[in-house]
Amino acid sequence: MADVAAKARKILVAVDESEESTYALSWCIENIITGNTNDALILLYSIPPRAVYSSLDGTGEKDNPEGYLFSSDILATMERYSNEVAQCVMEKAKRLCKDLDGVKVETIVERGDARDVICQVAERLHVDMLVMGSHGYGVIKRAFLGSVSNHCAQNVKCPVLIVKKPKTNGTSK
Amino acid sequence: MADVAAKARKILVAVDESEESTYALSWCIENIITGNTNDALILLYSIPPRAVYSSLDGTGEKDNPEGYLFSSDILATMERYSNEVAQCVMEKAKRLCKDLDGVKVETIVERGDARDVICQVAERLHVDMLVMGSHGYGVIKRAFLGSVSNHCAQNVKCPVLIVKKPKTNGTSK
Numbered sequence: 001m002a003d004v005a006a007k008a009r010k011i012l013v014a015v016d017e018s019e020e021s022t023y024a025l026s027w028c029i030e031n032i033i034t035g036n037t038n039d040a041l042i043l044l045y046s047i048p049p050r051a052v053y054s055s056l057d058g059t060g061e062k063d064n065p066e067g068y069l070f071s072s073d074i075l076a077t078m079e080r081y082s083n084e085v086a087q088c089v090m091e092k093a094k095r096l097c098k099d100l101d102g103v104k105v106e107t108i109v110e111r112g113d114a115r116d117v118i119c120q121v122a123e124r125l126h127v128d129m130l131v132m133g134s135h136g137y138g139v140i141k142r143a144f145l146g147s148v149s150n151h152c153a154q155n156v157k158c159p160v161l162i163v164k165k166p167k168t169n170g171t172s173k
Numbered sequence: 174m175a176d177v178a179a180k181a182r183k184i185l186v187a188v189d190e191s192e193e194s195t196y197a198l199s200w201c202i203e204n205i206i207t208g209n210t211n212d213a214l215i216l217l218y219s220i221p222p223r224a225v226y227s228s229l230d231g232t233g234e235k236d237n238p239e240g241y242l243f244s245s246d247i248l249a250t251m252e253r254y255s256n257e258v259a260q261c262v263m264e265k266a267k268r269l270c271k272d273l274d275g276v277k278v279e280t281i282v283e284r285g286d287a288r289d290v291i292c293q294v295a296e297r298l299h300v301d302m303l304v305m306g307s308h309g310y311g312v313i314k315r316a317f318l319g320s321v322s323n324h325c326a327q328n329v330k331c332p333v334l335i336v337k338k339p340k341t342n343g344t345s346k
Contacts, residue, residue: 006179006208027332031301035179036208128204129334153326159200159336161302162326 008038012127014118014152015045015093017085024133024163025096032131032161037102042125043093044108046117047082050075115151122156131161181211185300187291187325188218188266190258197306197336198269205304205334210275215298216266217281219290220255223248288324295329304334 013028015021025043033039086109097105110117122130134149153160186201188194198216206212259282270278283290295303307322326333 007204009204031180031182031332032205150323150327153335154323157337157339159204159334161332161334163332164330166330 006036006038008040009036009128010040010042010125011129011131012042012044012118012122012125013093013131014114014133014148015043015089016114016133017089018133018135020133020135020165022092022096022133023165024131025093027163028131028161029096029100032129033100033103040104040106041097041100042106042108042121042127043090043097044110044118044121045086045089045093046114047086047109047111048114049112050078114148115155118148118152119155122152122158127158129159129161130156131163134162134164179209179211181213182209182301183213183215183298184302184304185215185217185291185295185298186266186304187287187306187321188216188262189287189306190262191306191308193306193308193338195265195269195306196338197304198266200336201304201334202269202273205302206273206276213277213279214270214273215279215281215294215300216263216270217283217291217294218259218262218266219287220259220282220284221287222285223251287321288328291321291325292328295325295331300331302332302334303329304336307335307337 011028011033013025015025033041090107090109094105094107097103108121110121118130118132121127130152132149132152149160149162153162184201184206186198188198206214263280263282267278267280270276281294283294285293291303291305294300303325305322305325322333322335326335
């Protein structure tokens with residue numbers, strides 16, 4: 001009677017290419033999931049919308065009369081590239097989960113703005129908790145990159161766990 | 174070998190008089206701590222600084238030449254009141270933890286701005302995770318009340334779990 005079983009939880013972890021994301025997933029596995037074999041872990045990656053690629057070199061659709069960035073060849077290459085990145089991110093994430101005996105791990109890849117995708121999937125799947133990394137510490141960096149975790153923390157209805165990667169200083173000073 | 178033990182964690186939960194805080198602690202107990210008897214749970218309440226009381230009725234120190242709000246009687250009453258609130262909050266929080274067999278529960282009460290106190294205690298005790306409720310959903314309400322969780326999420330180095338109390342609509346419409 002004293003040994004109360006841990007609750008089965010459905011945990012959504014947002015993953016991307018960043019070290020912060022890898023750290024957040026590892027931390028979650030080690031500190032939240034390990035020891036609870038009833039959990040379901042959902043790894044979510046959102047492929048950035050196409051508009052992001054078209055402005056990679058600073059040119060927008062309006063400034064690009066030749067349309068060379070939007071040829072079917074380029075689009076197909078971009079599509080292939082983004083799918084490969086998604087696959088790569090998911091393979092890496094799944095490797096981190098390989099020792100989680102009993103835990104059901106599934107992966108979801110969706111296209112769209114990460115902020116929207118994460119909030120939508122969290123609501124749709126009625127997850128018990130959302131886990132995300134946090135990018136950057138500087139004010140400027142956070143204003144752009146960190147806004148995903150801020151946005152989700154404010155807009156997702158379920159509990160949100162934000163895991164920061166500790167600063168590692170290469171220099172001893 | 175398949176049954177890997179859960180890690181012992183030091184979890185700091187910020188508590189206050191609000192329903193959101195009570196919900197966050199209950200959620201944390203049920204979803205994070207139950208089943209892991211190695212954990213240490215630290216309940217933290219911060220007594221608001223005195224300046225808050227002096228402006229309760231809209232008068233500030235400068236607008237209060239008689240100084241009646243700052244007589245030693247009033248100050249002693251305020252002090253007693255704030256300590257009673259702290260005690261009441263802690264008693265309620267500890268009652269929620271009473272079924273946590275094996276988990277070491279301790280309480281900390283400090284005076285100061287909740288944002289500063291929570292961040293300072295999290296750093297000082299090297300906790301593994303900070304758990305907080307989130308006040309309010311409206312933009313205006315969040316701008317004032319919700320700023321504690323936002324501030325801590327951005328400034329505390331350890332992982333931060335923000336738990337929102339689900340909206341309960343009294344009316345069926």
